[in-house]
Amino acid sequence: MILRVAIPTPLHRLFDYRPPLSGTLKPQVGCRVSVPFGQRKVIGIITALPEHSELPLDKLKPAHIILDAAPVLDGLQFYLARWAASYYAYPEGDALSQALPALLRKGEPAEFTHETLWRATPGASLDALSKSATRQRELLALLLRNPKGVSTDLLRVESLPVPLLKTLKDKALAETFIHHPTPLHADEREEGEILKEAPLTLNTEQHQALQNIAAGSGFNTLLLEGITGSGKTEVYLQAIxxxxxxxxxxxxxxxxxGLTPQTLARFKARFQVPVIALHSGLTDRQRLDAWLMAREGSARILIGTRSAIFTPMRYPGLxxxxxxxxxSFKQQDGFRYSARDLAVLRAKHEDIALVLGSATPSLESLHNALSGRYRHSLLTTRAGKAMPPAFELLDIRGETLNCGLSDSLTQRIETHLAQGTQILxxxxxxxxSPSLICHNCGAVNECTRCDARMTLHRSPPHMHCHHCDRQTPIPMRCNQCGSEDLRPSGAGTERTEDFLCHRFPKTPVLRIDRDSTARKNAMSQLMAQIHTGKPCIMIGTQMLAKGHHFxxxxxxxxxxxxxxxFSADFRGMEKTAQLVLQVAGRAGRADHPxxxxxxxxxxxxxxxxxLIRDxxxxxxxxxxxxxxxxxxxPFSFHALIRAEATRQGWAEGFLRDIREMMEEQLAAPSGSHWSxxxxxxxxxxxxxxxxxxxxQSRQRSDLHQLLMRILTFLIQHKARNKVRWSIDVDPLDSY
Known part of the structure; x- marks a missing residue:
């Protein structure tokens, strides 16, 4: 038997090993295995167990040890990660590795945390302690009330002396044991009420959307297009x-x-079943436990960001x-997969329903709905008594702006605050400020590592490149002419916040951007202050545009x-329209117009x-x-081959060689070409x-045939060690 192993490396190939010389676990496809790789020991995934290898048997190294008694990647995960690696032209070993929680990539066992708990020994009684041993009696009484065990953390919460546990143990009244969490499977749970609170009454459009989700049985993709505030979440809740x-x-x-805690709270308020979160903000241990609960079936509702698409479900339903x-659903570096597109593949493979929800659907999804590939439901009215907001284009040509705000807009803010409402x-x-400019010679403070200007920050004071993260002190004088007259040009969120704080000193001004929410729990604290309903002014970036209910x-x-x-990117208009309408949708979502x-x-x-009219x-x-x-x-299919190097011209020369190879050796299918x-x-x-x-290609299959041939050129090119390259299939930006 040969072990064919996918190893997390940039190499587009698999590696063969002999079975380990020791160990009792049987090799299986989908199991992890520890193998030697150069001078390192790495964790790989067994992808096949062939009888023969291209290399002589005596040239193959033996694996160190099989780590799993059963496949850690189930059939769906294994298929999904390998398909994604092939579609996005990414190394299979890296793709399979990224489908696993970080601790499993490091070789940790696929088990829940083993916790040491304390319990009373059989036959233990308070009578064994004198009445004067008050604290020991309190401690033993707690142990007797909790026969399944008590953690030391709980004892500290109860303000009981943890050191006295040893005293009870010496008296044979208490003992420790290892707790192995084993969540119940969905089919082993006791039947009970699923809901904590009653669902809301659906309007006609919502009811029709719910019926479309449940239409028939098996695979069914629904594009749920609903204006902001139309009650898409209530449809989700009732479908779940x-x-x-x-x-x-x-x-x-x-x-x-940032949306995960809000969504988590909404779902926990509705359902009394285990609801878990899966996102990069969790510790490695928390993420593995959540992943295991999902795999075991005890976690009934899973809420996560992009990478959660690879999470196993024992009983997939929706x-x-x-x-x-x-x-954000498309990873922009490394493994450049689209979680939304993989969701379609996963739902089809698991034969379950998929809902794609948005007030401003992507043109790809909308095209699929209009061409009949997806079902399409429209929610055109806001839930309850809420009315759509009134739009106005405010002409600021010729106006002097105060930190980005016109006088007319400032007066509007004052009027709304007087009504006791909130402003976004x-x-x-x-x-x-987006830039710092010398008033004497006009020189702009630029990043030395990027073709970009440095952004001026005031809290704390520094210059910051938002592209490469380079940070420097604020310069005292111009590096071109030596002038000390350096002035900020333009307004960022900090400058606008300063102006609003001075203009409306009695009103809280809350800045919500990546800088102000970097600290742990900062975002949730800001949201809690907003949801008190007290008048405030929110100033922020696109973090405020996504799914929040104010x-x-x-x-x-x-x-x-x-x-x-006026973007050069052909998607620029689509992105602008989506952003404008998503932000606008935060207004007038309740009784207030x-x-x-x-x-x-x-x-x-x-x-x-x-946009405003139609x-x-x-x-x-x-x-x-x-x-x-x-x-x-969506009427053609694109892939970008990107290259980068430390010297100007190297990356372009590398790609020019690739293009010449393509023109010499490849006959482009009809409708395919390169630029x-x-x-x-x-x-x-x-x-x-x-x-x-x-x-570019008119057919997806033609594009991938080309990419497979081009991949060979990229791997074999003599300059591949001087130039770092990647392939981006279905790119969303022009880099």
Whole structure:
């Protein structure tokens, strides 16, 4: 027998080993194995057990040890990770490894935490202690009340003296034991009430959407397109309720960690079944325990970010991808998979329903719905008495702005605060100012490692490149002319926050961006303050645009509605429309009417006016027509070959060689072609010079046939050690 092992390396190949010389566990496909790799010991996954190898048997090294008695990757996970590795042209070993929690990648056993607990010994009695031993009697009484065991943490909470446990043990009144958690499986649970609170009454559109989710049995993909505040979450909750009644599990994907606590609280309030979170904010131990609970079937509802798509479920019943349009579902480096697209594959493989929910669906999902590949449900009215907000394009041409705000907008803020409601200011620029400029010669403080300007931050004071994370002190003088007259140019969230604090000193101003929420629990504390309902002004980036429910917000102000209108990226208009409408959707979500004010220097721009007048559906239909005429996704399929090197020209030269090989040795299928190589839009980033080569095809199968051949060229190129390259299939940005 030969062990064919996938090892987490950048190499696009598998490795053969002989079985270990010792150990009792039988090798199985999907089990982890410890093997020698060069001078290291690594953890790999067995992918096959062939009888023969391309290498002579005596050239193969023996594996160290088999780590699992049963496959740690179930059939679905194994299939999903290997398929993703093939589709996204990524090394199989790395893909399989990333489908596992971090502790399993390190070789830890696939077991729950073994905890040492204390309990009373058989026959122990309070009569064995004198009445004067008050603390010992209290401690023993607690042990007698909890025959299943007590942890030392619980004793500390109860303010009982932990050292006295040894005294009780010496008197043979207490003992320790190892607790092995073994969660009940879904089919072993006692039947009981699933709900903690009654579901809300659905309107006609919501009821129809719920019926579409449950239509028939087996695989079924529904695009649930509902305007913000239309009650998509209530549809999710009632769909999950039906799944739970059948003893099955539900997986909900959300785009950001910041949304996980909010979603978790909402689901825990509705259901009295185990609900667990899966995201990168957990410790390695917490993540493994949650993963095991999902695999065992005791966790009935799983809520997680992108990587949770690889989490096993013993009783799969439903997958929901909330805010399915969000780019966070596509990993932007390394293993560049799309969790949303893998959710479609997983639901089909497990023969279960999938719901893709959004107020502003991606054009790919919308195209699939319009062409009949997905079911399509529309929610066009807000839940309850809430009315859609009123939109206004505020022309700021010729106006002097105070830290990004016009006088007219400042007056609107004052009016809404006087009514006792809340304000949301959206500005997608962190820091105090986007740049620091010399007033004498006009020189801009730039990053030495990127083709980008350094952003000025005031808390704490420093210059920060948001592309490579380089940080420097604020310069005292211009490095071009020596002038000390350096001035901030433009406004970021910090500068706008300062202005609002001075303009409205009696109103709390809450800044919500990556800097202000970096500390643990900072985001939840800010959200708790907002949800008190007291008047406040929120100023933040796109973190505020995603799925939050702010019932007291009556004014949403977009300070720079023009960003993205003239992007070179063909997806720029789609991204801008989605962001504007998602932010706008935070206004007027309860009994208070809302308004949305968008500051713009292009009040006649057709896209902005179409969004306000006709809504997202009309914009999307128009954009799809333009994409079809231009042969752009979703009517064609793209892949970017990216390269980066320490010297300018190396990456571009490497890709030029690849293109010449393609032209010499490959006959491009009809409808397929390549463009470039050309420098990336930001050529220099983090000290590396970058270039890219675009591959386009009308058929997905043709694109992947090309990529497999191109991958061979990339692996064999003589400059592969000087240039770092990657393949991005279905890219969402132009890098």
């Amino acid at each position: 309720q039906q799944v739970l009644k059948e003893g099955k599990q539900a997986l909900i994907l959300v785009p950001e960690i 997958i929901i991808v909330d805010e399915e349009h969000d780019q 200011i959206f500005l997608n620029r962190r820091g105090f 019932p007291r917000v009556t004014l949403v102000a977009v300070l720079d509605a023009d960003s993205g209108l 809302g308004e949305v004010v968008m500051q713009t220097r292009h009040p006649d721009h057709p896209m902005l006016n179409a 809504g997202y559906g009309a914009f999307a239909a128009s954009e799809l027509q333009m994409r079809k005429a231009a042969g752009l996704p 470039g190589p050309f420098p990336s839009p930001m050529e220099k980033r983090a000290g590396l010079y970058r270039a890219q080569l675009l591959i």
